[in-house]
Amino acid sequence: MMRSTARPSGRTAGLTLIEVMIAVLVLGVGVIGAAGLQATALNATRTAEATQRLAATARSELDVVRGMAFTTTEATTTNCVTSATGCTLAVLPCFVASGGTLDCTLAMVSEPAAHAVVVHVVENDRELRLRTVVLR
Numbered sequence: 001m002m003r004s005t006a007r008p009s010g011r012t013a014g015l016t017l018i019e020v021m022i023a024v025l026v027l028g029v030g031v032i033g034a035a036g037l038q039a040t041a042l043n044a045t046r047t048a049e050a051t052q053r054l055a056a057t058a059r060s061e062l063d064v065v066r067g068m069a070f071t072t073t074e075a076t077t078t079n080c081v082t083s084a085t086g087c088t089l090a091v092l093p094c095f096v097a098s099g100g101t102l103d104c105t106l107a108m109v110s111e112p113a114a115h116a117v118v119v120h121v122v123e124n125d126r127e128l129r130l131r132t133v134v135l136r
Contacts, residue, residue: 047126053123054121054126055128057121058121059130060082061080061089061119062130062132064082065089065119065132065134068081068134070091070115070134070136072091072093072112072115073093073110073112074107075091075092075093075106077089077091080119080121086122086123088120089117089119089120091115091116091117092104092105093106093108093112093115094109094113094114094116095109095112095113096113102133104133113136114133114134115133115134115136116132116133117131117132118130118131
């Protein structure tokens with residue numbers, strides 16, 4: 001038996017230039033889309049890391065402040081106790097208002113029942129504020 005070694009006709013033998021160009025275009029669009037997603041993910045990771053650093057600094061400051069005894073009757077703002085860069089600490093005296101709610105909106109209170117503490121941390125273009133109330 002003899003085998004036929006005839007080649008297929010020119011139309012079915014391979015890909016045309018147009019088909020190759022379309023395949024390269026589709027592949028290119030996919031690669032560009034993946035690169036864009038990668039850049040977005042990298043930016044989100046950097047933002048999350050910066051937020052974590054700010055939150056750790058603020059939490060550390062609040063931990064120190066919770067152990068302090070406040071006697072001030074006036075609202076004050078100072079640098080943080082831990083000397084963290086870009087960190088400020090605001091202490092606001094609070095009183096018990098009618099209805100038993102705690103009011104920390106006045107700049108001066110004769111006999112504070114508690115103190116509201118606000119830690120504000122700034123790093124580059126990001127900032128974070130944490131608030132807590134320290135009871136007497």
